[in-house]
Amino acid sequence: MDKLDFNGIKFGFHLSIAGNISNAPKEALSMGYSTFQIFVSNPRSWNVKAIDENSASEFKKIAHAFKKNIFAHAPYLANPSSTKIEILKKSIDLLKGNIDNCSMLGIPYLVVHIGSHLGSGYRAGINSILKSIPNVLDNTDNNVTILLENSSGYKNSMGSKINEIAEILENINSERVGVCIDTCHAFAAGYDIRTHDGMNLFMSEIDNGFGFEKIKLIHLNDAKFDCNSGLDRHWHIGLGKIGAEGFSNFFKMNKIKSKCFVMELPIDEYGDNNKNLTTIKSIIHSIKN
Numbered sequence: 238m239d240k241l242d243f244n245g246i247k248f249g250f251h252l253s254i255a256g257n258i259s260n261a262p263k264e265a266l267s268m269g270y271s272t273f274q275i276f277v278s279n280p281r282s283w284n285v286k287a288i289d290e291n292s293a294s295e296f297k298k299i300a301h302a303f304k305k306n307i308f309a310h311a312p313y314l315a316n317p318s319s320t321k322i323e324i325l326k327k328s329i330d331l332l333k334g335n336i337d338n339c340s341m342l343g344i345p346y347l348v349v350h351i352g353s354h355l356g357s358g359y360r361a362g363i364n365s366i367l368k369s370i371p372n373v374l375d376n377t378d379n380n381v382t383i384l385l386e387n388s389s390g391y392k393n394s395m396g397s398k399i400n401e402i403a404e405i406l407e408n409i410n411s412e413r414v415g416v417c418i419d420t421c422h423a424f425a426a427g428y429d430i431r432t433h434d435g436m437n438l439f440m441s442e443i444d445n446g447f448g449f450e451k452i453k454l455i456h457l458n459d460a461k462f463d464c465n466s467g468l469d470r471h472w473h474i475g476l477g478k479i480g481a482e483g484f485s486n487f488f489k490m491n492k493i494k495s496k497c498f499v500m501e502l503p504i505d506e507y508g509d510n511n512k513n514l515t516t517i518k519s520i521i522h523s524i525k526n
């Protein structure tokens with residue numbers, strides 16, 4: 238067990254890289270997180286500014302303490318399931334640029350949203366992603382793994398169901414593709430992970446789909462809206478519809494505790510990262526086995 242872990246569990250946050258990319262690992266260390274996530278390019282831009290040698294070596298020196306528990310998140314603009322060829326091409330370039338930056342920084346994982354078929358239907362979206370992701374993999378560093386993230390199921394979004402992600406992984410068939418599970422998205426997509434039965438069902442779909450080992454990261458977010466809402470609105474731990482009791486049940490699934498947990502939560506009058514970390518720790522502390 239690492240000294241940064243809490244009861245053997247790795248918690249961290251999505252952190253800002255404003256000012257200097259090394260500010261993120263510095264913040265994570267000073268706050269006592271055992272993992273963290275950052276953007277490695279401007280999240281609102283199709284352009285990727287390459288990381289220079291000096292920034293990279295400074296980052297790596299500080300981030301060394303986190304071993305492989307460092308994650309980058311691709312800009313939301315990237316849509317590897319796009320059925321529009323222009324957007325698909327731009328998405329491929331954006332993802333390649335992000336992997337190049339991960340490679341420079343020694344970040345082993347890039348979280349990627351599966352994206353939207355833009356109304357052309359699920360099969361058309363699958364055709365696109367089975368071209369785009371292998372293209373990205375073929376032209377980038379082997380040391381970086383793509384983690385496809387489950388979606389909330391909003392409108393034309395792909396990958397809200399475990400079997401959809403399993404189909405993509407099976408067809409790409411690469412060691413360099415894993416999965417990131419977002420608790421808010423899973424809940425919004427209809428998986429009632431608040432309950433013992435819901436959690437068992439969710440886990441058995443994972444076991445029968447791509448397999449538990451493929452999960453390298455869990456985005457630990459409460460949900461502002463109800464189960465099956467399809468809405469992707471993250472909310473403070475314990476204050477949303479999953480709630481303290483829901484997360485308590487979630488963590489009763491012991492094997493889940495081996496994963497990294499990154500929270501992507503607002504900082505506002507209802508709370509900040511520190512408060513959310515305290516809340517999740519107290520929830521876990523109060524679990525009676």
Ligand SMILES: [Zn+2]
Binds near residue numbers: 310348350
């Ligand atoms: Zn995400």
